[in-house]
Amino acid sequence: MTTHLQDDRAPAAALLSLARALLDTASLTRVVPDRMRVAPVEPLPPGDLRALHGALARVTDALRLPGLDVVPDTGGLSAVELCVSRRLGLDRHSLDGCAGRLEDAVEPARAGFPGPAVVVPSYDGVPLRCWSRGPVNRPAVAIVNACGMPAGMTAAWVAALSSSYRVVTWESRGLFAVDDGTGPGELGGWSLDVQASDLLAVLDGFGIRRAHALGLCGGAAVALAAAAGSDRITSLSLWHGDYELHGEAPKTAHQQDVAALLAMVARGRRQATEMYRLMRRPATLDGLRPDLAHYLIHPYATPELLYRYGLLNGAIMSADCHRFLVAEQPALVVTSETDTTAHPAGSKFVAARLPRAELRTMPDGDHLTAFDAGPALVALARDFLRGVTAPDRRDT
Structure with missing residues (x-):
């Protein structure tokens, strides 16, 4: 039997x-x-x-x-x-x-996550594909994903935190198709400030007044910008952030190469189409982690996506983050000495300048490890969240 x-x-x-x-x-x-x-x-x-x-x-x-x-x-x-x-x-x-x-x-x-999206309009009317998990009466955590990455990249963090917190996240404006598959939604604006306002629009869409912002990679810069402009962001955790600091912190070769690529494809759709022809070759996958490749390649999937990605992520990677370092919310800044994607010196600079930040430099782990939400990282996040969330900070 x-x-x-x-x-x-x-x-x-x-x-x-x-x-x-x-x-x-x-x-x-x-x-x-x-x-x-x-x-x-x-x-x-x-x-x-x-x-x-x-x-x-x-x-x-x-x-x-x-x-x-x-x-x-x-x-x-x-x-x-x-x-x-x-x-x-x-x-x-x-x-x-x-x-x-x-x-x-x-x-x-x-x-299962991500499941069907909830479409929330941002302040300029651009539709955002959003998700919410966890008890609605618990403090809220807004996960700010890396620009252009599908929501599935955040699945490990959502699973780790949604038992104790109300977790919300969304996908970058203008880079994802509506459910009927008719192509990406409208783009609207693309500046870092516009993308930071999307975070607040997502909170509005779910009726959330205040939230902790957990930013990953370029999402750390978006979370930081939102916190500098609004006290609705009550605290921050910034994981392996990619920041433009105008020479006050070195950048990795990867950061420099990606910034140059984005600047080129953002010049116009002709340039994006030329680069797309190169990136559609199978050799593009050689440097990508196999279990994440279908996420990582998303913004390179069509010439139009690549053009828009150049605008959106290019804006994140080129915006001076000095002006956001006045954010007074409690902040946890996490990096690793072995991150060869986003230079750890950027995170160290940000942590040293933010008024209420603590820096944690992990002994190992590369850039993508931050998305894996392994036990050590989850324990660090949970410990910090316990200290910055309280009964009087309910999300609704």
Whole structure:
């Protein structure tokens, strides 16, 4: 009987895993203008390929996602298509799973984070795709993600904090498709101040008066700007921040290279299209962490996204952060000596200038480790949050 139960559950587990992977890559499949091709991880007979194509269509239809074309192998696939293929991990087990009961997988998959977005208009009317998790009567934590990254990048932090806090987050303006897959929403403005105001608009959208802002990478600069301009941000934690300090802190080679790329593609759509042709090559994935590649490549997925990313993230990386260092809220600034993406000297400078900041330099961990929300980082965040949240600081 045990064997029978295991065999019976295997297709259901495979189907749920596939549904989650399809939703996890939906930011890409919804925003690319052409139907995306995906390849299995192992060669399959032609009959199995045709069956997998039909079965996959059944699942994407149930999830209300764009359809995918299953091709025999990865030859000729773009970097984005390779990312999606690797995340889906299609094989013979996928075909078995697709034969299962869709209702057993679709709703559980959609119920997980990020799940369906709540669309909140920012102050200039630009729609923001937002999420909220956790008890509504608990202090609020607004997670400010790195510019251009899908909400899934914050999933570990949401899971770690939403049992004790009301956690909200959103995706960068103008870089993500509406749910019907008609392309990215309108961009509107793109300055750092505009992006900081999006944080307050998200709080308004969920009826939240005040919140702790947890900023990651360039999101740290956005959180810092919001805190400098509004006492609705009651405290800050800034994780591996990327700050422009006009020569008062060194930058890594990565920061310099990305800043140059963004400045180039922000000049116009022609320049963005030329760079996109290079970045769609599979070699683009060589330096990306495999489990995060489908997130990291999002702002490079189309020429239009790359152009807008140049404007948005370029504004973050070039805005002088000195003027925000007057923020008087309690702040935790976290970095690592082994971060070769955002130079730790920037975080040290910010921590030394903020009136009420404490610096924690972790002994190990690279830049992307901050998004993993490992036990040591979560313990640090929770300890700080306990000290800065109190019963009189309820979020609504």
